Amino acid sequence: MDFAALVDRAVAAGWRADEVLTTIIELADNHALMLAANADIEAALSILEKRP
Secondary structure (H helix, E strand, O other), X not given: OOHHHHHHHHHXXXXXXXXXXHHHXXXXXXXXXXXXXXXXXXXXXXXXXXXX
């Protein structure tokens, strides 16, 4: 499903277009934060695994 179709389906389900877009932006932002946090954790674990 492409992006425009996703927005169209959400609007057809009763959401306002601005709500849909705001929600998508929030989801993308949260996903980016999660990826960064996971990278930080992986780096910390890598350091800990190398300790004697």
